[in-house]
Amino acid sequence: MAATERHLRRRRSREGAHRTAAPHPPATGAVISFSGVEKRYSATDSALDGISFDIFPGEFVFLVGHSGSGKSTAMKLLIKELEPTAGEIRVAGRDLQKIPRPRVPYYRRNLGVIFQDYKLLPNRTVYENVAYALQVTGGGRREIRDKVPDILRLTGLSTKLHNYPDQLSGGEQQRVAIARAFVNHPPLLIADEPTGNLDPETSIGIMQLLYRINQTGTTVLVATHDVSMVDKMRRRVIELSEGRIVRDEQSAAYAAAESTREFAIRMRSAQG
Numbered sequence: 001m002a003a004t005e006r007h008l009r010r011r012r013s014r015e016g017a018h019r020t021a022a023p024h025p026p027a028t029g030a031v032i033s034f035s036g037v038e039k040r041y042s043a044t045d046s047a048l049d050g051i052s053f054d055i056f057p058g059e060f061v062f063l064v065g066h067s068g069s070g071k072s073t074a075m076k077l078l079i080k081e082l083e084p085t086a087g088e089i090r091v092a093g094r095d096l097q098k099i100p101r102p103r104v105p106y107y108r109r110n111l112g113v114i115f116q117d118y119k120l121l122p123n124r125t126v127y128e129n130v131a132y133a134l135q136v137t138g139g140g141r142r143e144i145r146d147k148v149p150d151i152l153r154l155t156g157l158s159t160k161l162h163n164y165p166d167q168l169s170g171g172e173q174q175r176v177a178i179a180r181a182f183v184n185h186p187p188l189l190i191a192d193e194p195t196g197n198l199d200p201e202t203s204i205g206i207m208q209l210l211y212r213i214n215q216t217g218t219t220v221l222v223a224t225h226d227v228s229m230v231d232k233m234r235r236r237v238i239e240l241s242e243g244r245i246v247r248d249e250q251s252a253a254y255a256a257a258e259s260t261r262e263f264a265i266r267m268r269s270a271q272g
């Protein structure tokens, strides 16, 4: 890489890190916008300490950080399972705080959500698990007949339609969860540790699937510890440490380059 390009990349990455230090107004056109978001579970500890970032349509972003850094808290805020203590979260321009409780299920229908533990209905088949996601959003029989086989083909489950979750491997169960999350073609897909229970080879298959979904235009945000997955994909990485963003870098690896890491440490000590 040419020295100028290296310099520009470093500068962009520094500017990214700097942006996280102070809240900023939500960017126009962002799919996800966190602005000075703070979450405290108790008076003394801050799980998220005033973080700001924007994610734009079509991006594939990894949220990384050691255990307890605040990744799941950020994901739970996004699905409105939790409310922030301070700051503003917007999804597709909509201020989440202004969505009244009874409307939350409608809001969530426009999100595809994937968890580490799949959360499948145990007494329903693969086909029924995916069809159910359409039924609860008002999908009729015809829509189910049209869409479910398509999504099961995309996720490589065509031969498992009649299996129950306990007759599937972990990777297959996660594929069902992804099929269910994507059957409505939501503009945004968020996944919390989607490969947390899977072996490395199966994880790669799941990542390839999320990549394929991203290629259809869906914005994807993945919280993960999976170093090899992040390193293979080379996408934007937002790194949290003790509830703060210490890195926001394009085409990045799981671990920061030494220069970025040193800069992040200096940023943190400057922030106090």
Ligand SMILES: Nc1ncnc2c1ncn2[C@@H]1O[C@H](COP(=O)(O)OP(=O)(O)OP(=O)(O)O)[C@@H](O)[C@H]1O
Binding pocket: 041, 042, 046, 047, 065, 066, 067, 068, 069, 070, 071, 072, 073, 074
């Ligand atoms: N319900 C809760 N009550 C009190 N503290 C909590 C609660 N949930 C999380 N925390 C604390 O908030 C901080 C951030 O936790 P969070 O689960 O968001 O981290 P994480 O990065 O997702 O960790 P992991 O990778 O282990 O899942 C931690 O210090 C955790 O102990």
